[in-house]
Amino acid sequence: MAKLFEPLTIKDVTFKNRIVMAPMCMYESDKEDGRVTDWHRIHYPARAVGGSGLIILEATAVQPQGRISDRDLGIWDDGHIEGLAELVRLVKISGAKTGIQLAHAGRKATVDGEIQAPSALPFNENYKTPAEMTIQEIAETVEAFKLGAVRSDKAGFDCIELHAAHGYLINEFLSPLTNKRTDEYGGSAENRYRILREIIDAVNDVWKKPLFVRISAHDYTDGGMIPELYIEMAKWMKQQGVDLIDVSSGALVPAQIPVYPGYQVKYAETIKHGADIPTGAVGLITSPLQAEEILQNDRADMVFLARELLRDSYWPYRASKELGAEIEGPVPYKRGWV
Numbered sequence: 630m631a632k633l634f635e636p637l638t639i640k641d642v643t644f645k646n647r648i649v650m651a652p653m654c655m656y657e658s659d660k661e662d663g664r665v666t667d668w669h670r671i672h673y674p675a676r677a678v679g680g681s682g683l684i685i686l687e688a689t690a691v692q693p694q695g696r697i698s699d700r701d702l703g704i705w706d707d708g709h710i711e712g713l714a715e716l717v718r719l720v721k722i723s724g725a726k727t728g729i730q731l732a733h734a735g736r737k738a739t740v741d742g743e744i745q746a747p748s749a750l751p752f753n754e755n756y757k758t759p760a761e762m763t764i765q766e767i768a769e770t771v772e773a774f775k776l777g778a779v780r781s782d783k784a785g786f787d788c789i790e791l792h793a794a795h796g797y798l799i800n801e802f803l804s805p806l807t808n809k810r811t812d813e814y815g816g817s818a819e820n821r822y823r824i825l826r827e828i829i830d831a832v833n834d835v836w837k838k839p840l841f842v843r844i845s846a847h848d849y850t851d852g853g854m855i856p857e858l859y860i861e862m863a864k865w866m867k868q869q870g871v872d873l874i875d876v877s878s879g880a881l882v883p884a885q886i887p888v889y890p891g892y893q894v895k896y897a898e899t900i901k902h903g904a905d906i907p908t909g910a911v912g913l914i915t916s917p918l919q920a921e922e923i924l925q926n927d928r929a930d931m932v933f934l935a936r937e938l939l940r941d942s943y944w945p946y947r948a949s950k951e952l953g954a955e956i957e958g959p960v961p962y963k964r965g966w967v
């Protein structure tokens with residue numbers, strides 16, 4: 630049996646295979662109110678029909694000023710629960726588990742009004758200069774992630790992924806390139822990790838299901854973070870009960886990134902073995918054999934696909950054929966799914 634199609638149980642949740650649809654912003658909340666629209670109702674359940682084991686919803690903002698754009702999905706209000714619950718129900722029809730990526734864009738927010746970050750440094754000349762967050766604002770943001778977790782639970786999600794990658798708020802705290810604070814939230818690795826520690830603890834108070842964290846393991850810039858430096862933080866995440874680290878990279882500061890098939894897999898491998906914690910591999914993984922190699926060689930525990938699933942929602946079905954695995958298809962499709 631191909632490892633890609635081996636079930637994986639984390640806490641009380643069994644994922645039917647190791648194929649994860651990575652979070653992808655759709656920017657389709659067209660009334661700019663963070664609500665689910667018909668596009669989401671079509672897009673996510675379609676990937677579930679295609680056979681992915683876990684569908685993780687796009688970066689979903691825990692605070693309105695933490696949106697990447699004003700068309701992002703949101704979870705800052707109880708009014709968001711109903712639409713998200715409907716998506717969960719539609720995705721589950723096909724036996725996929727549902728995840729949501731809880732996010733705050735920090736200095737990469739492009740919404741009106743003041744934006745916030747650990748330090749008052751803009752990403753580049755096209756972005757606003759953020760205000761340095763006060764201790765009170767940090768506490769409010771931690772609470773917003775907690776309330777996001779409460780609402781995720783009410784909506785019925787199986788899994789939460791905290792977005793600590795791609796140069797958004799949490800990532801900005803973790804890296805010394807974007808965190809120049811001189812208080813207890815800046816300086817040493819322990820201090821830079823503090824907000825994530827507090828968010829994980831706050832979420833754990835209200836959330837008992839699988840908890841993933843997505844990180845950018847490499848800043849591709851001198852003086853920035855590298856996978857070896859993330860091992861220490863990954864050990865802290867493990868101690869705090871994080872179940873899996875989804876290992877991405879880049880986008881913290883403008884930088885040249887050497888991109889090639891599977892270019893981030895080695896970071897997932899370094900962190901998996903360095904911190905003895907399950908990881909997800911992501912980034913230019915497109916072929917079933919490539920995905921199978923990652924799992925068989927124990928380089929990661931789940932394989933996250935993004936763009937390939939936009940091109941082909943039936944990639945898992947195709948992979949099962951190529952790897953000789955027998956999987957259950959949708960009953961109404963039985964005559965085609967042979």
Ligand SMILES: Cc1cc2nc3c(=O)[nH]c(=O)nc-3n(C[C@H](O)[C@H](O)[C@H](O)COP(=O)(O)O)c2cc1C
Pocket residue numbers: 651652653654655687688730792794795843877911912913914933934935936937
């Ligand atoms: C349209 C699009 C939207 C994305 N939005 C998010 C997002 O909301 N959160 C996130 O962590 N990554 C996001 N990403 C990055 C993907 O999750 C993934 O890490 C990246 O595309 C590399 O994987 P791939 O080569 O399989 O596409 C996005 C990527 C694309 C193409």
